[in-house]
Amino acid sequence: MKLRHPISGAIYTKRTDGNVDVEEDDKVGVFMTDGRYLSGDVHFADPHMLNWLEGEGALPNRRTGNMSAAAASGAERPVGVAPAKLGKSTRTEGRRGHMDLGLDGKKVLVTASTRGIGLAIAQTYADEGCDVAICARGEGGIESATKDLEGRGAKVFARAVDVADGEAFKQFVTDAAAGLGGLDIYVSNASGGSGPGEKAWQASFDVDVMGAVRGVEAALPSLAESDAGSVIFISSTAALEYLGVPQAYNAMKAALIAHAGDLSQALAPQGVRVNVISPGPIFFEGGNWEMIKQAMPQIYEGALAQCAIGRMGTPEEVARATVFLSSPAASLITGTNLVCDGGFTKRMP
DSSP: OEEEOTTTOOEEEEOTTSOEEEEETTEEEEEOTTSOEEEESOOOOOHHHHHHTTSSSSOBOTTTSSBOHHHHTTOOOOTTOOOOOOOOOGGGTTOTTOOOOOOTTOEEEESSOSSHHHHHHHHHHHHTTOEEEEEESSSTTHHHHHHHHHHTTOOEEEEEOOTTSHHHHHHHHHHHHHHHTOOSEEEEOOOOOOOSHHHHHHHHIIIIIHHHHHHHHHHHHHHHHSTTOEEEEEOOGGGTSOOSSOOHHHHHHHHHHHHHHHHHHHHGGGTOEEEEEEEOOBOOTTSHHHHHHHHOHHHHHHHHHHOTTSSOBOHHHHHHHHHHHHSGGGTTOOSOEEEESTTOOOSOO
């Protein structure tokens, strides 16, 4: 069994002889579970971590109290390895207790949805049997994203539109609802990013905050007619903890959480749920963290070290959380901020 220390990042591994290896900064020390040092280059171990490992080295099954089969056989997923991608499986057909998200035939709009997290969200909805409206500022990715989603069986409404252009954006939302034959779910994913000076603050406000405000306003007539109306704002863990520099991005993402909470109360009588997804560091080709890794490796390594699971997240993982939270399967949940960060943040919610 392995545990990662939440502060130092050291890896504590229970050995077959009952002792514990503590690996930190490429050095290893061996300790007894009562804290006594035995050997190696690491001379200090956290007694709380050792106490966790003092048992038999396997976590009990929460339902039965028994050791899981994987733990009993010694099989573990290595630290830092992403879980297998999920997809539809014929093995679930007819299975008792299989959770149906209830999304087949639903109509969904996702902003900024031709790459990264936005595209992954749109793809996951399409895989669940939804029709999808997508948009982006430039024409570049619209065609390829549309072909991808249509290849998954979705009806697609797509348009190049700048979310910061209030009238054009609201018209897109209205036209998308008409083109799809209704709208059940609205996902506000567009972000103006960040940067120095007042222009960056204004751009972030116009896209992140006012894009969400205007989008919900334009989508609400259709959402209120749906039997599963749902709104998701994509925020960030930057809204929750200090990210290293005061900037517009952090403040605007925090504003989204506050506004979603208000909306969740105001729109509940119309049958519309409102929730937030806050991703932590998400790595994908061409994304911010890939650029940071290349240009500022120390910042990248520092952020990676803060991820308790030993790796950054993927767009697909954020997409699955988003799709579930917006689906009828999560019908009791509204006004919630779901953090998807692999243990990056350390606050108690």
